[in-house]
Amino acid sequence: MKxxxxxxxxxxxxxxxxxxxxxxxxxxxPLDSARWSEMRKAFLAGAPVLFDPRVKVIAPxxxxxxxxxxVTVDATALPGVVEVVVFADFNPIVQVxxxxxxxxxxxxxFRVKLQQSTPVRAAARTADGVWHVGGAWVNTVGGGCxxxxxxxxxxxxxxxxxxxxxxxxxxxxxxxxxxxxxVHPMDTxxxxxxxxxxxxxxxxxxxxxxxxxRVQTYEPVSENPVFTLNRGEAAGPLEASGRDNNxxxxxxxxxx
Amino acid sequence: xxxxxxALLMLLASQLGAADFDYRLAAVQVAKDVYAFxxxxxxxxxxxxGNIVNTAxxxxxxxxxxxxxxxxxxxxxxxxxxxxxxxxKPIALVINTHHHPDHFLGxxxxxxxxxxxxxxxxxxxAADGNAFAENLFRMSGDWMKGTEVQxxxxxxxxxxxxxxxxxxxxxxxxxxTGADLVIDDEASxxxxxxxxxxxxxxxxxxxxxxxxxxxxxxxxEALTRESGFKLLLPGHGxxxxxxxxxxxxxxxxxxLTAAMRESAKSGLDMNDVLARPLPAEFADMPxxxxxxxxxxxxxxxxxxxxALGGKP
Ligand SMILES: [Zn+2]
Numbered sequence: 001m002k003x004x005x006x007x008x009x010x011x012x013x014x015x016x017x018x019x020x021x022x023x024x025x026x027x028x029x030p031l032d033s034a035r036w037s038e039m040r041k042a043f044l045a046g047a048p049v050l051f052d053p054r055v056k057v058i059a060p061x062x063x064x065x066x067x068x069x070x071v072t073v074d075a076t077a078l079p080g081v082v083e084v085v086v087f088a089d090f091n092p093i094v095q096v097x098x099x100x101x102x103x104x105x106x107x108x109x110f111r112v113k114l115q116q117s118t119p120v121r122a123a124a125r126t127a128d129g130v131w132h133v134g135g136a137w138v139n140t141v142g143g144g145c146x147x148x149x150x151x152x153x154x155x156x157x158x159x160x161x162x163x164x165x166x167x168x169x170x171x172x173x174x175x176x177x178x179x180x181x182x183v184h185p186m187d188t189x190x191x192x193x194x195x196x197x198x199x200x201x202x203x204x205x206x207x208x209x210x211x212x213x214r215v216q217t218y219e220p221v222s223e224n225p226v227f228t229l230n231r232g233e234a235a236g237p238l239e240a241s242g243r244d245n246n247x248x249x250x251x252x253x254x255x256x
Numbered sequence: 257x258x259x260x261x262x263a264l265l266m267l268l269a270s271q272l273g274a275a276d277f278d279y280r281l282a283a284v285q286v287a288k289d290v291y292a293f294x295x296x297x298x299x300x301x302x303x304x305x306g307n308i309v310n311t312a313x314x315x316x317x318x319x320x321x322x323x324x325x326x327x328x329x330x331x332x333x334x335x336x337x338x339x340x341x342x343x344x345k346p347i348a349l350v351i352n353t354h355h356h357p358d359h360f361l362g363x364x365x366x367x368x369x370x371x372x373x374x375x376x377x378x379x380x381x382a383a384d385g386n387a388f389a390e391n392l393f394r395m396s397g398d399w400m401k402g403t404e405v406q407x408x409x410x411x412x413x414x415x416x417x418x419x420x421x422x423x424x425x426x427x428x429x430x431x432x433t434g435a436d437l438v439i440d441d442e443a444s445x446x447x448x449x450x451x452x453x454x455x456x457x458x459x460x461x462x463x464x465x466x467x468x469x470x471x472x473x474x475x476x477e478a479l480t481r482e483s484g485f486k487l488l489l490p491g492h493g494x495x496x497x498x499x500x501x502x503x504x505x506x507x508x509x510x511x512l513t514a515a516m517r518e519s520a521k522s523g524l525d526m527n528d529v530l531a532r533p534l535p536a537e538f539a540d541m542p543x544x545x546x547x548x549x550x551x552x553x554x555x556x557x558x559x560x561x562x563a564l565g566g567k568p
Contacts, residue, residue, distance in 0.1 A: 058527045064549060064550045064553040070525065111526070165566030226560065
């Protein structure tokens with residue numbers, strides 16, 4: 001695997017601005033995480049891996065509320081992304097989500113629960129089988145007077161489980177953007193007495209029934225998840241449908 | 257590497273500044289028989305030990321009325337010693353203006369005297385006190401040693417309060433938290449505004465209801481227009497003889513809510529909102545960037561939900 005990858009890296013570097021090409025590398029985790037090799041084995045085994053600045057992970061360097069850390073993955077500078085897996089090295093449950101940007105740009109915003117300071121990474125697989133990895137360190141030892149976040153949690157979900165609210169923007173600087181919020185507790189199962197209860201799958205389809213994007217979500221996604229997609233050239237309403245691990249399904253139309 | 261250097265610097269700073277855990281509290285006389293301890297307009301650090309808050313006391317005919325007790329047992333103890341250098345009178349009553357830790361964690365040093373607060377403040381301290389204290393242990397370190405939560409023993413209701421030969425007017429407002437007590441000491445003309453007012457430091461919003469807070473500021477400003485008014489003591493920042501800090505707090509909160517609403521309406525994601533630059537008006541205000549970042553976490557989700565058409 002070593003030789004073909006080096007050739008791929010050189011070929012890629014030739015196509016990129018010098019600063020980005022310098023950042024492109026095959027080994028040596030730029031985030032210096034002790035768990036990188038474990039992560040690589042778990043998620044990217046047997047495939048070539050490249051640290052690639054074209055896969056951007058945007059997150060606050062200090063998270064005020066570790067239960068709702070905003071993360072934006074933007075791999076739109078990388079052509080031909082088939083799948084993106086997001087994980088956090090030091091989280092008790094490492095895998096956050098996977099998305100398959102079938103007919104949409106490789107872009108997704110969401111929020112995540114972090115137990116401690118950790119790299120948050122996105123690995124984007126291109127059609128040639130190469131994983132392009134980007135990431136950011138998020139420090140969770142910030143804080144201030146922020147209360148123990150919603151101690152006990154809201155019980156909103158009991159009446160409104162899987163209720164979807166959302167909107168698309170068709171003009172302005174955010175034209176083509178879709179945002180939605182789904183009422184769900186997203187329980188990790190790590191709190192004694194509360195079994196894991198979380199959304200597993202969300203599909204976005206256009207009015208013609210064509211799938212725009214598929215998202216697989218896991219326990220670390222925050223309570224009452226909020227997602228941001230870029231649809232590119234938006235056309236008509238978008239349907240969001242999916243289910244949680246207990247088989248509760250939902251379907252909602254997000255109007256334009 | 258950068259992180260390591262930062263940690264080392266912080267360690268060094270804490271050892272230089274905090275070795276004796278002395279807050280060096282100095283009572284400043286702000287009116288006849290009224291004194292204040294003015295904290296720094298900083299965030300909690302291992303260097304300042306949490307001396308970032310204003311506390312105060314009134315020397316009344318038959319005893320001392322203490323208003324807020326600071327951020328730790330050590331603060332409360334040192335405050336009590338500093339009061340004793342001003343007057344030999346006993347402490348008659350301690351009042352907590354609201355349930356934030358920098359205002360009540362010194363209560364322990366006054367455990368032998370009545371401590372009073374509004375009902376909701378008492379409940380808030382009982383419910384969240386320990387979590388707050390843990391948070392401050394993390395931010396202020398050993399300054400917090402031995403600090404335990406002392407829940408106020410008495411409930412205050414709005415209106416007239418006669419204590420130790422002094423008549424106070426208690427005004428129960430809310431918005432910074434669910435219960436914010438304003439104390440109008442008519443004899444001196446001093447209004448103790450608690451954290452409804454910040455002066456020269458960006459306001460904190462972890463439990464804020466901004467609409468209520470803005471209404472409370474209007475009430476407060478009306479109080480400063482009454483004939484007896486002489487001095488406004490904010491919860492953080494310097495006292496003033498005018499209502500300027502009320503207007504400053506209002507300007508910040510108005511801008512903040514408008515920014516959240518407008519960001520949500522135009523489709524911004526939380527990371528986009530965090531990346532927004534501060535307006536020039538607030539760019540130089542201490543802790544503006546930090547409190548903005550925190551406030552986005554506290555206030556943007558509700559604005560977002562409204563923009564997405566969800567039920568509140
Ligand atoms: Zn406060």
